[in-house]
Amino acid sequence: MKVLIYELKEAFLIALRAVRANKVRTILTTLGIVIGVASVVLMSTAIKGIDNSFEQGISSMGADVLYLDKWEWFSNTEWWKIRKRPNISMAEVEQFQQLSKLSAAVAPTLWSMETVKYQENSIENVFLCGTTAEYLETKNFTFENGRFFNEIESRGSRYVCVLGFEIAEGLFPRGNAVGKTVKISGLDFRVVGVLAKQGSFMLGSFNPDKRVFLPIGCIFKHYINSNVRSITIEIKAPNTGMVADVKEESIGIMRKIRGLKVGEDNNFSVNQQEGLQQNYNQTVGVIQIAGYLITGLSLFVGAIGIMNIMFVSVRERTKEIGIRKAIGAKRRTILSQFILESSMICLIGGFIGFIIAVLLSMLVNQWLPTSVQYDSVVVAIVISLLTGVFAGLAPAYQAAKLDPVEALRYE
Amino acid sequence: MNIINIEHIAKIYSVGNQEVQALRDVSLQINKNEYVAIMGPSGSGKSTLMNMLGCLDTPTHGKYEFKGQSVSEMSDNELAIIRNKEIGFVFQTFNLLARSDALHNVELPLIYAGITGHERKERARKALEEVGLGDRSHHKPNELSGGQRQRVAIARALVTRPAIILADEPTGNLDSKTGEEIMALFNEIHEMGNTVILVTHEEYIAQHAKRVIRIKDGLIESDEEIENRTLPKVKVNLT
Ligand SMILES: Nc1ncnc2c1ncn2[C@@H]1O[C@H](COP(=O)(O)OP(=O)(O)OP(=O)(O)O)[C@@H](O)[C@H]1O
Ligand SMILES: [Mg+2]
Numbered sequence: 001m002k003v004l005i006y007e008l009k010e011a012f013l014i015a016l017r018a019v020r021a022n023k024v025r026t027i028l029t030t031l032g033i034v035i036g037v038a039s040v041v042l043m044s045t046a047i048k049g050i051d052n053s054f055e056q057g058i059s060s061m062g063a064d065v066l067y068l069d070k071w072e073w074f075s076n077t078e079w080w081k082i083r084k085r086p087n088i089s090m091a092e093v094e095q096f097q098q099l100s101k102l103s104a105a106v107a108p109t110l111w112s113m114e115t116v117k118y119q120e121n122s123i124e125n126v127f128l129c130g131t132t133a134e135y136l137e138t139k140n141f142t143f144e145n146g147r148f149f150n151e152i153e154s155r156g157s158r159y160v161c162v163l164g165f166e167i168a169e170g171l172f173p174r175g176n177a178v179g180k181t182v183k184i185s186g187l188d189f190r191v192v193g194v195l196a197k198q199g200s201f202m203l204g205s206f207n208p209d210k211r212v213f214l215p216i217g218c219i220f221k222h223y224i225n226s227n228v229r230s231i232t233i234e235i236k237a238p239n240t241g242m243v244a245d246v247k248e249e250s251i252g253i254m255r256k257i258r259g260l261k262v263g264e265d266n267n268f269s270v271n272q273q274e275g276l277q278q279n280y281n282q283t284v285g286v287i288q289i290a291g292y293l294i295t296g297l298s299l300f301v302g303a304i305g306i307m308n309i310m311f312v313s314v315r316e317r318t319k320e321i322g323i324r325k326a327i328g329a330k331r332r333t334i335l336s337q338f339i340l341e342s343s344m345i346c347l348i349g350g351f352i353g354f355i356i357a358v359l360l361s362m363l364v365n366q367w368l369p370t371s372v373q374y375d376s377v378v379v380a381i382v383i384s385l386l387t388g389v390f391a392g393l394a395p396a397y398q399a400a401k402l403d404p405v406e407a408l409r410y411e
Numbered sequence: 412m413n414i415i416n417i418e419h420i421a422k423i424y425s426v427g428n429q430e431v432q433a434l435r436d437v438s439l440q441i442n443k444n445e446y447v448a449i450m451g452p453s454g455s456g457k458s459t460l461m462n463m464l465g466c467l468d469t470p471t472h473g474k475y476e477f478k479g480q481s482v483s484e485m486s487d488n489e490l491a492i493i494r495n496k497e498i499g500f501v502f503q504t505f506n507l508l509a510r511s512d513a514l515h516n517v518e519l520p521l522i523y524a525g526i527t528g529h530e531r532k533e534r535a536r537k538a539l540e541e542v543g544l545g546d547r548s549h550h551k552p553n554e555l556s557g558g559q560r561q562r563v564a565i566a567r568a569l570v571t572r573p574a575i576i577l578a579d580e581p582t583g584n585l586d587s588k589t590g591e592e593i594m595a596l597f598n599e600i601h602e603m604g605n606t607v608i609l610v611t612h613e614e615y616i617a618q619h620a621k622r623v624i625r626i627k628d629g630l631i632e633s634d635e636e637i638e639n640r641t642l643p644k645v646k647v648n649l650t
Contacts (some may be wrong), residue, residue, distance in 0.1 A: 010522045017510065166554020202534040323506045326467055327567070330488050405468045408506060 001241040007333045008340075010293065015341035018313065019348070029309045029351025032302020033384060036295050037353030038360070040383060041376045042292035045361045047284060048373055054280055063273055064237045065138050066247055068096075070230035072269035074279050085267040087230035090220070092257050096233060099253045102246045105137035105236040110216055112223040117183040118171040126167060127211045128184065130219030138236040141208070144168070146178040146193030149215060153192075157217025166209040168194040187222055189214060243272065299383065302349065303391040310342050310395035320405025321399050335400040342392030343385055350384025412479075414574065414606055415441040415464060420473030421629075433459040434470070435629040443574070446601045447608045448617035451626035457610045458503070458579055460626065464608065465500045465577045466490050466650050478574075495523050499568030502577035503610075505560045507552040513539060513563045514548040520571045538566040542596060543647070558589035565596060567649035576600055578609040582616055596620045619643065 055167050067073075070085050093108040100106055110130045116123050119191045132155075136148040149160045161182065166178045168191075198208045216231075237246040249272050254268055314321070321334060357380075358372050422434040430630040433456045441447060451457050462468040463475065467481055477493065485493070492502070507516045517535040526534070539548050542562040552560055561581060568576055578597065582590035599618060601607045609620065617623050618641040625632040 004521060006525050006527065021510070119587065241540060258534060319506075322521075324519070326465075326494060326500060326502075326506070327520045328491050330491040330523070333523065403468075405462050408467075408502070 003129055006033045007330075008336060009334065011337035014337050015344050016347070018317075019344055020343050022313075025309065026345050026348065027352075029305045030302070030345055030352065032298050032300075033346050033349030033387060034302075034303050034353040034356065036299035036302055036387070037350045037380045037383060038357040039291065039298065040295045041354055041357035041372065041380055042360055042364075043295070044376050044379070045357070045372050046364060047288060047291075047331075050284065059280050062138065062140070062236070064240045064243055065273070066235040066237070066243065066250060067271040068233040068235060068250055069269050069271055071271075073271045074275050075269070082269075086258075087228075088233065089214070090231065092254075093219065093231055093233055095257050096250075096253055099256070100235065100250065102237070102242065102249050103235045104238045105134045105234075107131050107135035107234045108139050108216055109135065110219050110229060110231050112219055112229075114185040114223060115317065116167065116171065116212055118170070118177075118180065121171045121173070123167060123170050124183075128219065128223065129211050130216035130223075132216060135213070135234065138234045139208075141198070142196040143192040144196045145175075146191070148213070149192055153217040154217075157215045157221060157390060159187065159189045159214075159218065161191045161212050161214040162193040162195065163191055164179040164195050164207075164209045165197040165211075166207075167212055184212065184214075185223065187218075189218075213353050229249060232319070247272070255330060299387050303387045304347075306342055306391035308389070309345075310338060310392055311398070313337065313341070314395045314399040318402065318407050318410040322404050322410065323404050325404040326408060331400040334402075335396045336400050338396030339389055339392040342395070343388030346384040346388030346391065347381070350380045353384075354380045412441045413442045413477050414478055415439070416464070416474075416476040416479075417470075418474045420463065420470045420475060422456070422463065422468070425446045432629050434463075437473075437626075437629070437631055439609065439624070439634075441606065441630065443606055444604050445606055445608075446597075446619075446621040448620035448623045449608065449610045449626060450612070450614075450617050450623060451632075453612075455626045456629040457626055459629075461577055461579045461610055463500050463606070464492050464575075465646045467500070474608065491523075495520055497570060497575060499571065499573040499575050499576045501561070501564050501568045501576065503579050503580040505552070505564045507560060507563055507567075509552055512551050512567075513544060513555065514564055516552070517567045517570050520567060524571060534570055535566075538570040539563070541647075542566045543592075550584055554567070558585050558592070561589075561593060562596070563583060565593070569600065572604070575600045575608065578607070580610050580612065582611065582613070590616065591643060592645055592647075595645045598643050599647050615641065 068088070070088055071082060075082065090108065093106075097106045108131060112128045112130070113125045114128045116126045116128075131147060133151045133153070141148070144165060146162070148162055149158070152158075153160050161184070162167050163171070163182075165179055171177065171182060172180070177194050180191050182191060183189075195208060235246060235250055237243045250270055251266065255266065258267060260267070324334065354377065357376075361372050417440075418438045420434055420437045423434065424431040424433055437456075437460065449460065459468070463470055466477065466485075469475075469483055471494050477497070482490070482493075507513075508519070511519075514532070514535055517538050518531055521531045521534060536545070536548060539545055542558060542565050544562055544566065547555060547559060547563075550559075552563070556561065561584070565578075565581070568578075576597070582593050585593065594616065597607050597609065607620075609616075611617050614621070618637060620637060621640055622634070622636055624634045
């Protein structure tokens, strides 16, 4: 045991010396490992970031909320067929609200892009969301200031609005938005509330921070004709266990409203977050596989390069190997010496790759809030070590089984 | 009891489709604390025999017993241990590690013997002092003269206190005065009770030994005691 430790220590020192003696060569041969480790670290970092913001976004959509819509989010149906479906109208929404028994809340939403102004501050292409007071119950909004518009204001289509956090920040840099009057494409609306920051979500327009909410009647009256755009009905189930039941009931109600006969296809869709999750997992899965392929390939190329340089190293040091064997070095001593050397080269490469990944992820951080995961340090070390052992095995074995007399004769 | 016992040993190299019989049929016994010189013309098989005795090489035919153990039945690992612990080999061409200093070269066998840091350094330093190179321990081989390199090689062979010292033309590359110093060293090693076997081309070097074996064409030509052996003119002190 003791002997083994000293042999290993000696092997380590020899390896260190060999690496130092060939600095440039070492750095050059590690390129594949550098790229491999950098890409694996970057990828896991990026995916973690995307995951985080997706998770945030999806939870803001709610696992217990159904979206009854003309459109289907992830559809196998041809687009032109869906296009021919009738728009969901306000009259249908009202009928639906009366018939729906299982749901906890039902809120229609309709959007429009408008410019919002307060004095000299103005924001273009703001996602205007027309809805009713019940909308608040389908969402878990918290407020920075004020409140959501109430039943009376929404039924009466009063000129009131609720600002998303970023919109309020943009229009009122000094705060105190509640009670002020903003101009939305020329019309005056009184601000009754400002949402607290809801967190970012990669699909920009889904982000409530960038929205303005107002009574749905105002949207019809001033911004879009109800025939042009279909309403989305958001239906909240009392709990996640009830989602399936509520979905079934909603489909039944809507078929009844539309007078669809048995055997006729639905001319509407009930969407839910789950579909989004599946779709997301698929997409990320593809990215992940592509990433692993790139990583695997560059590691493989890197390993071959290092294997090559190790063969050269063994040939260059044949005489040295002969001397060591003549003096009493065992096979395993020589074997470990060369495997250690290639592992060390790979570790250096892995270290450089990791540094590059950290620097790059700082760059990525500007678009995607994320940070390098600590466990990826371990991953980087393990990957470099494995590659090193893999690359060093054959050359080291060749060195270990050299015949001492032959090796000593080598010039 | 003899320490080395070889019977009807042959070593055949094949180069292309041609066979070279480096050793044909050699039998030889060497006892503990003998001082043997091996002589013979170039290409007669001296180095081949030395490599065999030093457990660096294995015979094609025949039997080799080292301290009563059959060498041909030993594993690679066991051979490495014997080379490390029992044999001190001094090569014709020194065979020092070019990138390591004298001290580290001498330390090397101790590393493979598993001897720890402080003791290892001490023993290596002492071995260097014994061969008169105490002040050269941090010189690399290319910063030493030929005679000094040979002495580093001898220190390396001595440092594990092996039972046998094998030296293949230890004075071949040296002038006669330096050669004389080296021979004084071997004499001292022998006096201390070790077995010394050396190969040489030179008759006057061979006369330092107590027994001389002459080889020709892979066969032993003669094997006799030396009556009036030369004693070294210089004196060295080993401890
Ligand atoms: N690896 C080898 N392959 C083929 N032939 C070899 C090999 N090693 C030695 N020989 C041959 O074996 C014979 C003996 O070689 P050896 O080195 O033992 O001679 P030597 O007596 O030591 O000579 P010198 O005094 O010149 O050192 C030579 O003819 C040589 O050509
Ligand atoms: Mg020779």
